[in-house]
Amino acid sequence: MAGPIRHPIPLDSLTDYIRQNVPVISLPLTIQQFGYGQSNPTYLLTSSNTGAKYVLRKKPPGKLLSKTAHQVEREYKVLKALSEAAQDLPVPKVYCLCEDADVAGSAFYIMEFLDGRIFEDPALPRVTPEERAVMWKSAIVTLARLHKIRPEEHAALKSFGKPSGFYGRQVRTLSTIEAAQALVKDVQTGVEIGKIANFDEAMKFFSTTQPKDRSTVVHGDYKIDNLVFHKTEPRVIGILDWELSTIGHPLSDVSNLLSPYQLALEAGASVMFGETKGLIPGATPGLPSRQQVIEWYTQASGWNILPSEMYWGDAFGFCRNAVIVQGITARAARRQASSAKAGTYSERTPKLVALAWKYVSIDLLHLRSLGC
Structure with a gap:
């Protein structure tokens, strides 16, 4: 479901940030944007060396309508807290939170990519x-x-x-x-x-x-x-x-x-x-x-x-x-x-x-x- 980028990210500054703060991610990266995500632009990061995949979620560009929406900082913190509070709860691992808008245009965080199935239709088609x-x-x-x-x-x-x-x-x-x-x-x-x-x-x-x-x-x-x-x-x-x-x-x-x-x-x-x-x-x-x-x-x-x-x-x-x-x-x-x-x-x-x-x-x- 990842494809062309609709909201550009400055790849050079993002790469520098990852090199300094998230060494577990092997560089260089290719970037695609997911088609879903009504609130926050969501991207697929793929390591060109290892093929490992990660997900980046960031706030939309420009002045935002509401201070209560697009809270990627909150999303990162709750994921981190839940992973520590309940090990049997299936939440993705998070790697970093960046609140410096100069890096990627707005605040963002990076989490693990979960290789599974997502169904838009709640009737769950194509299964028994x-x-x-x-x-x-x-x-x-x-x-x-x-x-x-x-x-x-x-x-x-x-x-x-x-x-x-x-x-x-x-x-x-x-x-x-x-x-x-x-x-x-x-x-x-x-x-x-x-x-x-x-x-x-x-x-x-x-x-x-x-x-x-x-x-x-x-x-x-x-x-x-x-x-x-x-x-x-x-x-x-x-x-x-x-x-x-x-x-x-x-x-x-x-x-x-x-x-x-x-x-x-x-x-x-x-x-x-x-x-x-x-x-x-x-x-x-x-x-x-x-x-x-x-x-x-x-x-x-x-x-x-x-x-x-x-x-x-x-x-x-x-x-x-x-x-x-x-x-x-x-x-x-x-x-x-x-x-x-x-x-x-x-x-x-x-x-x-x-x-x-x-x-x-x-x-x-x-x-x-x-x-x-």
Whole structure:
């Protein structure tokens, strides 16, 4: 999935930095850029001498819209801390963090390259039905393993967030980001991105009605395409893209992972959001049901998620994803987008926003009927 470079890196200064700070990497290097990575440009480094491969992730070029996004420094630190706190958690090894923008144009870090499989389609095509079930179980059990880490027991993790009030902070942060992104203008047309319809009303509800507070290490964007599976075996060997990791509510990760199941039930979802129709019940042999995945999580984590909590998590997750997609659209308008597919999100944004509010409206009515 690595190919032409869309965001150039000064190879000479990068090579000098690696020579002085990361001697384990044999020089010279060839560089390619991955097609994925909506937030931070991601590159494949290959040693011309040994053939060894490494991954470099850096902040986008230019002035950034949000101080809370593109935190490659945070990503490096959490990967380093987790590798020390939980040896059974599959996270890539990190080699260095460089915060000197003069080296590569912006802050970056280098980690190991995991030679495995990445699936954009959560229905996991091109595997047997038996493997499909085991792979989904591996994905959710790996998440439960992350959530069982006690941040208060590890000095390096305690600083990643506050031990309570996660969703309240999320509401405030998302509101600030949404307002800033709405004002972004396309550099060619001058047209503003605009506010997300009904967003403020939804945030008002979420600020006053929340599930029981819980606290653990959360990934922040846990989903199938952020996992690396073994090349031939049905198991997770790596979790990628940790820039949103914090101390927070585990429901946020669970609902994010399971959101494609909800999208699959929407007419035209495969056109709007990529291949999700394979998750329609009965469409893909061996694919576990959403409820089965939740039960696996309960068994592995020891936390029984209430149906009302999942409803709330779904509603909040769709609003949060609307802000994320709004951000991708904003970066594309400013010509700062990292992914080769970023342009397509401009077309999906209004449809995703409408779908998000639809789910919020349904879930709010359900939640009010439950009195939660």
